[in-house]
Amino acid sequence: MNLDIQFDQVSVNYGDVEAVRDVSFQLDGGKIYGLLGRNGAGKTSLLSVLASFREPSSGKVTVGGEPPFENAKIMREISFMYDVDYKDESDKVKEGIEAVARYRPRFDKEFAYELARKFNLPIDKPVKELSKGMQSAFNVTIGLASRSPVTIMDEVYLGMDAPARETFYRELLEEQERHPRTFILSTHLVSEMDYLFEEVIIIHQGRFILKDDYESLTSRGVSVTGPAPKVDEFIQGMKVLNVQQLGHTKSVMVYGELSESSRSAAHRAGLELGPISLQDLFIHLTGEGYTT
Amino acid sequence: MKQSSSSSSKIAAEMFYHQGSWALAYLVIVFLIHLVIGITNSSARQEDFFSITYSSTKGFMLVIGIISAFGFLSYYVRNGFTRKDFFTGAALAALLLSLAFPVVVGPISMLLRALNGMGEDSTVLQQFGGSWLIALASYGIQIFVFYLVGWMIGSAFYKYNWIYGLGFIAIGIVLIGILDVLWQFELASLWENFLPPVSLDVSLPVSFAGSAGFIILGLTLIRLLTRRVTIKL
Amino acid sequence: MIRINGSVHPDNKPLFIQIKEKIEDQIVNDQLLEGEQVPSTTQLSNFYKINHITVLKGINMLVDSGLIYKKRGVGMFVAEGAKEMLLRTRRGAFADDYVAPMVREADKLDLSTEDLFEIITQVKEREAHES
Numbered sequence: 001m002n003l004d005i006q007f008d009q010v011s012v013n014y015g016d017v018e019a020v021r022d023v024s025f026q027l028d029g030g031k032i033y034g035l036l037g038r039n040g041a042g043k044t045s046l047l048s049v050l051a052s053f054r055e056p057s058s059g060k061v062t063v064g065g066e067p068p069f070e071n072a073k074i075m076r077e078i079s080f081m082y083d084v085d086y087k088d089e090s091d092k093v094k095e096g097i098e099a100v101a102r103y104r105p106r107f108d109k110e111f112a113y114e115l116a117r118k119f120n121l122p123i124d125k126p127v128k129e130l131s132k133g134m135q136s137a138f139n140v141t142i143g144l145a146s147r148s149p150v151t152i153m154d155e156v157y158l159g160m161d162a163p164a165r166e167t168f169y170r171e172l173l174e175e176q177e178r179h180p181r182t183f184i185l186s187t188h189l190v191s192e193m194d195y196l197f198e199e200v201i202i203i204h205q206g207r208f209i210l211k212d213d214y215e216s217l218t219s220r221g222v223s224v225t226g227p228a229p230k231v232d233e234f235i236q237g238m239k240v241l242n243v244q245q246l247g248h249t250k251s252v253m254v255y256g257e258l259s260e261s262s263r264s265a266a267h268r269a270g271l272e273l274g275p276i277s278l279q280d281l282f283i284h285l286t287g288e289g290y291t292t
Numbered sequence: 293m294k295q296s297s298s299s300s301s302k303i304a305a306e307m308f309y310h311q312g313s314w315a316l317a318y319l320v321i322v323f324l325i326h327l328v329i330g331i332t333n334s335s336a337r338q339e340d341f342f343s344i345t346y347s348s349t350k351g352f353m354l355v356i357g358i359i360s361a362f363g364f365l366s367y368y369v370r371n372g373f374t375r376k377d378f379f380t381g382a383a384l385a386a387l388l389l390s391l392a393f394p395v396v397v398g399p400i401s402m403l404l405r406a407l408n409g410m411g412e413d414s415t416v417l418q419q420f421g422g423s424w425l426i427a428l429a430s431y432g433i434q435i436f437v438f439y440l441v442g443w444m445i446g447s448a449f450y451k452y453n454w455i456y457g458l459g460f461i462a463i464g465i466v467l468i469g470i471l472d473v474l475w476q477f478e479l480a481s482l483w484e485n486f487l488p489p490v491s492l493d494v495s496l497p498v499s500f501a502g503s504a505g506f507i508i509l510g511l512t513l514i515r516l517l518t519r520r521v522t523i524k525l
Numbered sequence: 526m527i528r529i530n531g532s533v534h535p536d537n538k539p540l541f542i543q544i545k546e547k548i549e550d551q552i553v554n555d556q557l558l559e560g561e562q563v564p565s566t567t568q569l570s571n572f573y574k575i576n577h578i579t580v581l582k583g584i585n586m587l588v589d590s591g592l593i594y595k596k597r598g599v600g601m602f603v604a605e606g607a608k609e610m611l612l613r614t615r616r617g618a619f620a621d622d623y624v625a626p627m628v629r630e631a632d633k634l635d636l637s638t639e640d641l642f643e644i645i646t647q648v649k650e651r652e653a654h655e656s
Binding site (some may be wrong): 044048053054055068070071072075076077078079080082084087099100102103104148275 | 299363371372374522523
C-alpha cells in the first residue's frame with residue numbers, strides 16, 4: 001500500500017505564532033525522507049498535521065488522495081513516533097507491544113520481539129521505568145514493527161546511545177528493503193543520518209526551503225578552493241552559502257548546478273572543486289541571515 | 293462502517309477491562325473500610341455498605357471520567373484510532389462500567405443485609421421504598437452521569453485553557469445539582485451542603501426521563517469538545 | 526578511502542565512484558570471486574554509511590559495464606570473466622594513471638630513464654623481500 005502525501009499551502013498557527021507558513025510539497029510513497037530543520041522550524045507541527053493529531057490552520061493535507069483527519073482508513077496506516085511522555089505508562093514493554101499488535105493491521109510481533117532483544121529492552125519492565133534511551137528504543141521498535149505504510153519518526157533517537165542509534169539505522173534500512181514504505185525521519189543529526197535519506201526536505205522558520213533527492217542535492221553544492229582573487233572571479237553570479245579564508249586561500253561553498261565547462265574552467269584556473277556534505281548544506285541554508 | 297464499529301468495540305473492551313480493574317480495587321477498599329469501621333465502631337450508628345458505595349462511587353466515576361479524557365484519548369489517537377472511535381468506545385466502556393457496578397454491588401449489599409439480620413436497614417434503600425431494582429437503576433444512571441461530567445470537564449481542560457475548564461466545572465456542578473433534584477430521595481449527596489435545598493415532587497418516570505436527557509446532553513457536549521480536538525504531544 | 530562516520534574523506538572523487546572502485550578492488554584482490562554474491566545495496570549502505578542512492582549509482586555502473594549482474598529476487602553476482610576484464614582495463618590505464626605522472630615527476634627531478642629502471646628494479650626487489 002503506497003500512500004502519496006501532499007501538503008498544499010499548509011499553515012499551523014498557535015495563537016499569533018505561525019509555526020508553519022504556507023508549506024506545499026509532495027512525497028511519493030515508498031521512500032525514506034529526511035525532514036530537516038532546526039529546533040522550532042515547525043517540523044513537529046507539520047508532522048502532527050500529517051498524523052491527524054491536529055488540523056491545519058489553513059491549507060490541506062491529503063494522503064492517498066484523501067484528507068487523513070478523522071479518516072479511520074488512513075489513520076490506522078499512519079504511525080507517528082515521537083518523544084512520547086511515558087511517565088504514566090505503567091504497562092510493561094511486553095504489554096505495550098501486545099497492545100499495539102492489536103491496533104495496527106500490519107504489525108509483526110515476532111519482529112517486534114527481535115528488535116526488543118537487539119535493543120536490550122527489558123520486556124518485563126514497565127515502560128515508565130525505562131531510561132530515556134530505552135523509551136526511544138521502545139518507540140523505534142513499535143514504529144518499525146507496525147509496518148505502517150506511512151511511518152513518521154520525529155527525532156525518535158533522543159537519549160539513545162551511539163550503538164543503539166547504529167542498530168536503529170541498520171534495522172531501518174533492512175526493513176525498507178524487506179517491506180518498503182514511506183518513512184519520514186525528522187532530525188537535526190544530519191551528518192549521522194544522511195546516508196539513510198533518499199530524499200530530503202528542508203524547512204526553516206516554518207517555511208518550505210527545498211525538497212530534492214539526496215544525490216542531486218549534494219551534487220548541487222560545491223566547494224571552490226583556491227587563490228582568493230581567482231575564487232572570487234569564478235563564483236560571480238553564483239549563490240554563495242559560506243565563505244572561509246585562510247591567508248590568501250579562499251574556500252567558498254556555492255549552491256547550484258555546475259556545468260561541465262565551468263568545471264573544466266575551474267580546473268584550468270587551478271581551483272579545487274569539492275563536494276559538500278548535506279550537513280554543510282543544511283547548516284548554511286538554515287543558518288543565521290538566510291531567508292527565503 | 294464495519295471497521296469503525298470493530299475499532300470502537302476494541303476500545304470499549306480494553307477500557308472496560310482497565311477501568312473495571314480499578315473499580316474492583318476501589319470496591320475492595322470501600323469494603324475493607326466498611327469492615328474495619330464495623331468492627332472498631334460497633335456501637336456507633338454506621339452507614340450500611342450500599343449507602344456508602346452509592347455515594348462514593350460517584351466520586352470514583354467522576355475521576356475515572358476525567359482520566360479518560362486525558363490519558364486514553366491521546367493513547368488511542370496515537371495508535372491510529374479516530375476521535376470518533378474513541379468517543380464511541382469510551383462511552384460504551386462507561387456504560388458497561390455503570391452496569392457492572394449495580395450488578396456487583398447489589399448482590400453483595402443484599403447478602404450483607406441478610407447477614408446483618410435486617411438489624412439496620414439501608415438508608416438509601418429506604419428512600420426507594422425498599423425496591424432494590426429502582427435503587428440499583430438509580431445508582432447505575434447516576435454514576436454514568438458522573439462519569440460523563442468528569443469526561444466533559446476533562447475534555448474541556450484538555451482542549452482549552454483553565455478558564456474554559458473552570459466554566460465547564462460550573463456546568464458540571466449545575467448538571468449534578470439538577471440530577472440530585474431528580475433523584476432527591478437520595479440524601480448522601482456530594483453537593484447537598486453547597487446547594488440550596490430544592491424540593492420538587494418528582495415522580496420516578498420524570499427522574500428517568502430527565503436523566504436520559506442529561507445523558508444525551510452530556511454526550512453531545514463531549515462529542516462537540518473532542519470532535520476535532522488537537523492531541524497533545 | 527571511504528569516509529566512515531560522516532566526515533568527508535579527503536579524496537575528491539564522488540562517493541559513487543569510490544563505491545564502484547571499492548568493489549572492483551575486491552574483485553581484483555579475489556575478495557569477491559566470480560559467480561559469488563555481491564553484498565546488497567542495503568548492506569553496503571549500512572557498512573560504509575553511504576547513501577543508498579549513491580551506492581546504487583555505483584553498483585549500476587558495475588552492472589552497465591558487465592562486471593556484475595542482477596538476478597531478480599536473488600541478488601547481484603560477480604560475472605564470469607570480471608577479474609580478467611578489470612585487469613585488462615587497468616593494464617590499459619596503467620601507463621596514463623601511474624607511469625605518466627611518474628615520468629613527469631622524474632623529469633622535474635632530472636632522473637634519466639636509466640635511473641628510473643634502476644629505481645624500479647630496486648623497489649621490486651625490496652617488495653619481494655618484504656613479502
